[in-house]
Amino acid sequence: MTDLSKITIASARDAMRAGDLTSVELTQSYLDAIDAADTLNAFSTKTPEKALAQAAAADVRIQAGGAPDMCGIPLGIKDLFCTEDIQTQAGSHILDGFKPKYESTITAKLWDAGSVMLGKMNMDEFAMGSSNETSYYGPVTSPWRRGNEDTALTPGGSSGGSAAAVSADLCLGATGTDTGGSIRQPAAFTGIVGVKPTYGRCSRWGVIAFASSLDQAGPMVKTVRDSAIMLEAMSGHDPKDSTSADLAVPNFEAALTGDIRGKKIGIPKEYRVDGMPAEIEALWAEGAEKLKAAGAEIVDISLPHTKYALPAYYVIAPAEASSNLSRYDGVKYGLRAKIVAGEGIDDMYERTRAEGFGPEVQRRIMIGAYVLSAGFYDAYYIRAQKVRTLIKQDFDKVFADGIDQILTPATPSAAFGLGEMENADPIKMYLNDVFTVTVNLAGLPGISVPAGLDHQGLPLGLQLIGQPWGEADMLNTAYALEQASGFDAKPAKWW
16 A cells, blocks of 8 residues: 555656556555544545546546646545535535536536545535534544544634545545635644635635635645645636636746745734734744745734724624525425425425524524624624725735735644534634634635644644735745745554
């Protein structure tokens, strides 16, 4: 069996083209590893037959020459991406049995490039969560452990299945979606790289919507180089998505020189929040020093409206969710509650939504309906949109002043235990997004890079925020940070 812990997208690509490895061999190794790791609950649906058929086709294509970089690469697909004739539930009971008759644009791009689908990844229901505990399939367990403890830890959310699978070497990469940090937070919790591209860089068509003005898909992988390779395959204009940008896609991998001399890296004072663990503060300072040693200039900056980002986000996102999720009513697809004698169609709607949506989704629908109601629309929703504009203007100003990227922590803590926040105030869970939501509100690109371990041996990540459409430059700075950090820790296998 191939040593999956040592292989990356880049090394697998090169080995397959050199004839040292076939996609079928690699795919079978991953399928075996997936079957042995059911305790992690990372996969909601396995697709071994499809995977082996795609791998065989990829091998033929590679042997013929000229195959794309992602050809033959085994991937996991977050359950939010519609995949033709394969169950797509968005982690929700209300979409039981839904098998789309179409393919999302992003997965279609990956299959056109010759990638291999290992299965669908578990996730928080409709991407609403930071711990992968709201999934109808049950929680995902992180492959990491605290020291010698057996406590089951969260892999983060909502892309928790994708993060756990990449970290546990169950796939070479996985798709994720990021509405308020759902790629970057789980990437930081599991010691992998996660990229949230500029809003509009990757098509949203065929991706089940949470909050349409915030959602953006991106890659979750082992290295910055892998993220560059996979992001290029996922990106591009899509006429089916009105928010998709008609811009050329750069060769992101070619941008990875590691030369960041003369770059200005901003350190926002507002990200020094109360209660931040000393380890994260120290990691942030060390990251800045490493970039400085590589030739970058470190500049203190201010993003004064940062403190309003979480409240604005948790008005805007639920408002959009309440609208998007109104389509799930039991009429056309998914779950349909049984109609009791004497009840009408309105009763069926109510019963289906009550049975089909979990508590967190119900909470956010109710919040969204409340802030959009006639008496509160101006007081909450319109005001939150105004705050969003001010947050974007903060970023615009610092970038106009010459800042190339902004360095921040990715999360306010390392991974916490499953169930540890179950009975807590929901706002405590929402605080996991404190460093990431501003990027979504402003539509900017961001990346989480693993940079160290805490005192319990758990991964910690640093976040770089780039200029609009500046993924190539951001990835190069992330590459320099990755090289300087030298993070190579892996979870000790217990599953």
